[in-house]
Amino acid sequence: MTGRRGSPTEVAILLPSFAPFDAIGTHVVELRSALLEAGIDARIYADEIKPGLEGEAIPSRKLMKGRRRDGRFILYQLSTNSNLYHHLLQRHEPLLVQYHNITPRAQVMGFDAGMATAVAWGRRQLEDLRIRTRLALAVSHYNADELAAAEYESVVVAPPLIRPLHTPAASRDYAAAEHRLLYVGRLAPNKAHEDLIAALAVYNETFAPRATLTLVGSTTVAAYGEYLRSLAQELGVSNAVTFASGVSQDDLARLYAESHLFVSASRHEGFGFPLIEAMRSGLPVVAHASSAIPETAGKAALLTPSSEPETLATAWRMILAGTDAREALVDEGHKRAADFDLGRSKLANLQALANLVPIEGVVAAPLYYRREATAAPGSNS
Amino acid sequence: MPEQSMHADRSASEEFGPEASSGRVDDYLAAQNEPTAQDAEAKAYLLSLEKRIREEVAHMRAEGKYPPSLARRVRTYYRTLLPDGAASGQRDFDAIFNTVDRIAYMDIDVPTASAKPGVAFAKRALRTLMAWYLNYLAQQFNNFATNLVHLLGITDARIGAIEARMDTSAFRATELLDTTASVRVQAETSAKVAEILSEVRGRILVAECTDGALLERLVEGGLNAYGVESRPGLLQTAESRGLELREAGTLEHLASVAAGSLSALVLSGLVDRESAATRVAALAHARRVLEAGAPLVLACASPQAFDEPANRVEADLSPGRPYAAQTWEFLLGRLGFDSVTIESFKAGHYLVVCGNARRTPELGALADNKVVLQALEPPKERRR
Numbered sequence: 001m002t003g004r005r006g007s008p009t010e011v012a013i014l015l016p017s018f019a020p021f022d023a024i025g026t027h028v029v030e031l032r033s034a035l036l037e038a039g040i041d042a043r044i045y046a047d048e049i050k051p052g053l054e055g056e057a058i059p060s061r062k063l064m065k066g067r068r069r070d071g072r073f074i075l076y077q078l079s080t081n082s083n084l085y086h087h088l089l090q091r092h093e094p095l096l097v098q099y100h101n102i103t104p105r106a107q108v109m110g111f112d113a114g115m116a117t118a119v120a121w122g123r124r125q126l127e128d129l130r131i132r133t134r135l136a137l138a139v140s141h142y143n144a145d146e147l148a149a150a151e152y153e154s155v156v157v158a159p160p161l162i163r164p165l166h167t168p169a170a171s172r173d174y175a176a177a178e179h180r181l182l183y184v185g186r187l188a189p190n191k192a193h194e195d196l197i198a199a200l201a202v203y204n205e206t207f208a209p210r211a212t213l214t215l216v217g218s219t220t221v222a223a224y225g226e227y228l229r230s231l232a233q234e235l236g237v238s239n240a241v242t243f244a245s246g247v248s249q250d251d252l253a254r255l256y257a258e259s260h261l262f263v264s265a266s267r268h269e270g271f272g273f274p275l276i277e278a279m280r281s282g283l284p285v286v287a288h289a290s291s292a293i294p295e296t297a298g299k300a301a302l303l304t305p306s307s308e309p310e311t312l313a314t315a316w317r318m319i320l321a322g323t324d325a326r327e328a329l330v331d332e333g334h335k336r337a338a339d340f341d342l343g344r345s346k347l348a349n350l351q352a353l354a355n356l357v358p359i360e361g362v363v364a365a366p367l368y369y370r371r372e373a374t375a376a377p378g379s380n381s
Numbered sequence: 382m383p384e385q386s387m388h389a390d391r392s393a394s395e396e397f398g399p400e401a402s403s404g405r406v407d408d409y410l411a412a413q414n415e416p417t418a419q420d421a422e423a424k425a426y427l428l429s430l431e432k433r434i435r436e437e438v439a440h441m442r443a444e445g446k447y448p449p450s451l452a453r454r455v456r457t458y459y460r461t462l463l464p465d466g467a468a469s470g471q472r473d474f475d476a477i478f479n480t481v482d483r484i485a486y487m488d489i490d491v492p493t494a495s496a497k498p499g500v501a502f503a504k505r506a507l508r509t510l511m512a513w514y515l516n517y518l519a520q521q522f523n524n525f526a527t528n529l530v531h532l533l534g535i536t537d538a539r540i541g542a543i544e545a546r547m548d549t550s551a552f553r554a555t556e557l558l559d560t561t562a563s564v565r566v567q568a569e570t571s572a573k574v575a576e577i578l579s580e581v582r583g584r585i586l587v588a589e590c591t592d593g594a595l596l597e598r599l600v601e602g603g604l605n606a607y608g609v610e611s612r613p614g615l616l617q618t619a620e621s622r623g624l625e626l627r628e629a630g631t632l633e634h635l636a637s638v639a640a641g642s643l644s645a646l647v648l649s650g651l652v653d654r655e656s657a658a659t660r661v662a663a664l665a666h667a668r669r670v671l672e673a674g675a676p677l678v679l680a681c682a683s684p685q686a687f688d689e690p691a692n693r694v695e696a697d698l699s700p701g702r703p704y705a706a707q708t709w710e711f712l713l714g715r716l717g718f719d720s721v722t723i724e725s726f727k728a729g730h731y732l733v734v735c736g737n738a739r740r741t742p743e744l745g746a747l748a749d750n751k752v753v754l755q756a757l758e759p760p761k762e763r764r765r
Contacts, residue, residue: 110467113480189467198455206446223464234458294427305431309455310447314438 009358010041010072012093016082018046018057021249023160023273024077024100029056030161031075034346038359047084060084068092073357075137078102078129079270081122089132096356097129098137099147100160101270101292107190112221115188126150135356137349139271141368142292148369155369158352159345162273165253167281172260179211179320182259182283184252184274185266186217187225187243192288192307194231195265199312201235207317210240213263214255218245256281261319264288265307272296276340279333284326286315300336302329442625443607449616449628471541478533485526489515554698555654559614560591562682562692562703563650566730567595570680573724574647575602577678577734583644586670588631589651593619595680600624609634632659635666643670649680652709653687654699664716671737677718679709679733686729709733 013032019025028044035042044057063074064087072093076084079100088095105120127150130136136152138144139160147155181200185191193215204210219225225243232238247255256262262278264287272293278285279300287293289303297303302325304315319326351365441447460468465476489512493504555561567574575598578585583605590596590608592615599606607625610616619626627634631651646667652660667677682703687696696702706723710733713721719738725731 110473111464113466194459198459201455202447202451205451206441223467227462227464227467230462231458234462235455289427289431294423298423299426302434303427303430304434310438310441310452311434314441315434318434318437 008071010043010069011035011353011357012043012045012063012072012074013077014045014060014063014074014084014088015077016046016080016084017048017050018044018053019050020053023162024079025053026163027100027161028077030163030342030346031349034161034350035353035359037346038350038362040357040359047082060087064091075353076129078122078126081118081125085125085129088129091132094134094356095129095132096135096137096353097133097147097152098139098158099126099143099270100139101143101146101268102126103188103190103268107268108188108221111189111224111227115221135353137352138368140292140295142295143270144368151371152369153371154355154367156352156355156365157368158349158365159340160271160273161342161345161349162276162340163342164280165249165256165277167253168257170257170282172258172282174260174320174323174326176260177209179209179260180258181211181213181261181263181316182216182255182278183213183263184216184277185264187215187219187228187245188221189224190266190268191217192265192267193224193228195288195307195309195312196263197228197232197235197237197241198309199263199265199307199316200240201237202309203313203316204237204240206313207321211260211316211320212240212242213237214242214244214259216244216247216252216255252277253281256283259283261286261316263312263316264293265312266290266293267307269293269296275301276337279337282330282334284319284329285333286312286319288312298332298336298339300329300332443605445620445623445625448620449626450620453628474537478530478537481533482530485523485530487519487522487526489519491515555695556612558612558695558698561650561695562653562686563589563680564591564594564615565691565728566649566653566680566682566686567591569726569728569730570732571595571598573726573732574678574680575599575604577676577732578604578645578647581645581676583672583675584642585645585647586634586638586643587647587649588634589615589649590619590624590626591615591650593622593624593626595647596624597622632663632666635663635670638666638670640669641672643675644672645676645678646671647678647680652679653682653703654695654701656700660701660704661712661716664712664718668717668737673737675737677713677735677737681706681709681731681733683729683731689729706731706733 013028015024015028018028032042032044045060045063046057047060049057049059064084068091073096074088074091074093075096075098076088077100078097080102102122103119105116105123108119109116126146130150130152133152134154136147136155138147138155138157141157144155144157181196183191183193183196187193196213196215200211200213215228229238229243232241244255256278260283262275262283262285264272264275264285266272266288267290269291272287275285275287275293275297285297285301287297287301287303288307289305290307293301294303302315302319304311319329347362348365350359350362353359354362354364355367438447465472466480467473491504491508493501493508495501495504571594574595578599579602581604585599585604585606586609587596587599587606588609589612590610593608593610596606596608596619607627608619609627609629609631610619611628611630616626616628629637631648648663648667651663655663664677671677682692684703684705686692687703706725710721710723713733713735717738718735721733721735723731723733
């Protein structure tokens with residue numbers, strides 16, 4: 001699928017890396033489909049296209065080397081640093097940025113200086129791109145605040161597009177001899193897996209039945225992965241902790257269905273889409289109330305004021321042992337997940353884009369922030 | 382009541398949020414996006430959750446379900462397993478310094494290999510043509526980097542010397558003792574302390590709590606009391622009594638307690654052997670953490686008690702000496718406590734009991750003590 005030919009308006013969705021089952025990869029595929037359904041010619045361009053997705057996206061060099069086309073808008077997905085940035089500054093098409101957040105440098109500095117440099121460069125690109133950007137989309141108000149702080153001209157909020165998993169019927173027995181905890185997120189220091197492992201050690205020393213913890217996510221910082229494994233070993237919970245990477249969508253759906261509790265101690269999230277996936281699966285959620293997580297979870301998660309082991313273990317216990325609290329959380333979770341229903345989210349994204357892109361029949365969403373015009377030096381105004 | 386964080390060394394990294402926005406952006410967002418009823422409801426919900434979880438954690442601690450030894454074990458592995466460079470200790474500094482030392486050099490020998498025909502030749506030609514220019518830039522950078530690394534090394538050595546001196550002065554020789562005068566003072570005065578505090582309905586802290594005997598008596602009397610102790614041996618004995626405990630130094634713990642959150646405070650140990658500055662700082666913290674009118678009890682040894690053979694080793698190893706009761710009376714009055722009473726016991730032990738009057742203290746000669754002034758200042762509101 002390469003787009004609807006002949007439409008006077010084209011949206012070129014541009015991203016550094018296009019990967020299967022990746023949150024941003026899924027988002028752009030669904031966004032393209034929403035634009036096509038709205039009669040807009042939409043194509044995905046990527047600097048790096050992972051194997052198996054060659055037919056889904058066009059190499060970005062074809063866009064960057066091509067001539068300017070009237071009616072084309074470039075929608076850049078900003079979540080990391082990229083060399084695409086240099087090209088974007090030179091393009092003449094109206095530029096839109098959709099911001100998924102970039103981890104602050106200090107959160108990864110101690111484990112990977114190279115990654116720290118990369119994310120710092122990404123944040124610098126975030127600041128510099130505002131000069132060329134006509135409209136910035138943020139996937140959360142948390143991200144919108146960062147865009148406003150970077151003085152983007154116009155900022156609008158639209159949620160990420162989260163495709164439903166084919167989750168099998170859940171079979172959770174909370175009277176089981178063992179409780180299964182699940183966290184989904186790459187192994188990076190800002191995700192604070194170590195707090196989950198420490199809390200598991202405290203939980204298993206204090207409560208019965210014991211719990212196991214499955215950590216789904218690829219290792220992006222090797223030293224951090226080694227630290228987590230050593231910590232689990234020394235705290236005596238290595239048999240209760242499973243590290244799972246390269247998990248297929250079906251296996252992930254099964255894990256959501258079979259787990260008893262979704263847990264998060266993450267210190268930095270621009271949105272936190274696994275929380276919504278867990279809620280869709282009827283899995284109760286306990287999460288550390290950091291960054292965008294309170295906004296994403298709403299009333300559908302037990303949010304903890306800190307990620308200290310005793311606090312997390314206590315909160316887990318409150319849900320695993322408290323039937324009423326758990327059922328209330330699951331009910332709220334279904335309601336919250338409905339707020340991010342794919343159809344609704346697609347419409348919200350179209351409405352956000354309609355602030356700049358002419359989309360027939362779509363009313364523009366109100367802006368979250370508009371930079372006030374600054375009087376030129378020496379002017380009378 | 383906020384407890385001391387296990388992640389205290391991470392406090393700076395906990396505060397990542399949006400980059401600090403300008404006041405203009407803040408004002409705009411406040412005006413354009415006024416809090417809705419939904420926002421207020423969400424905030425109230427978060428606060429209610431926080432309260433529920435804190436209460437539950439406190440309840441668990443009160444039942445002895447989260448013993449300090451467990452927290453200590455977790456905390457130890459948290460820190461010791463971190464790779465060099467991931468925390469802020471000397472090992473981390475050394476690891477990063479070595480990396481900086483290795484990479485603080487600009488190499489002008491640009492790689493020229495290429496799989497494409499002719500490209501390697503072009504690169505080599507460019508390198509040759511630009512060598513004079515790159516060399517000029519590299520020399521300046523490398524001179525600067527070399528001096529900067531040298532400067533870092535000197536700074537590290539000088540700070541290291543200060544730290545070594547501080548470590549020597551901060552060494553608590555009394556930590557080596559299995560028992561101290563405060564254990565005996567608490568045993569002697571526990572019945573009276575329990576009687577004085579019997580009507581207290583709120584939270585009571587006993588610091589240091591030694592082997593937990595006094596604390597146990599208070600808890601058995603139906604009081605909501607917990608203890609603080611830093612010596613592993615005594616803490617283990619107290620832990621075996623199933624009490625609610627924190628492993629921390631008295632001053633360190635008091636600094637982490639929320640203002641006005643205690644209904645009574647019992648101080649011992651520190652009041653006999655610490656320096657004058659530490660004792661005054663503890664009293665200033667007591668002023669802050671106690672409710673208005675709440676009792677402060679000092680369980681003290683007298684100077685004569687410290688001369689007894691049982692206390693001689695402690696007396697020699699301590700940075701300070703016990704005060705006479707009149708000295709406490711003087712200090713407490715200056716710091717804004719009132720209704721000071723003194724009761725003596727055998728073996729030279731005595732109790733000083735007073736109320737947190739909440740009147741303006743006459744700091745006088747204490748006015749240049751920054752620790753005292755900071756403890757007495759109301760906590761500052763954090764900007765959004």
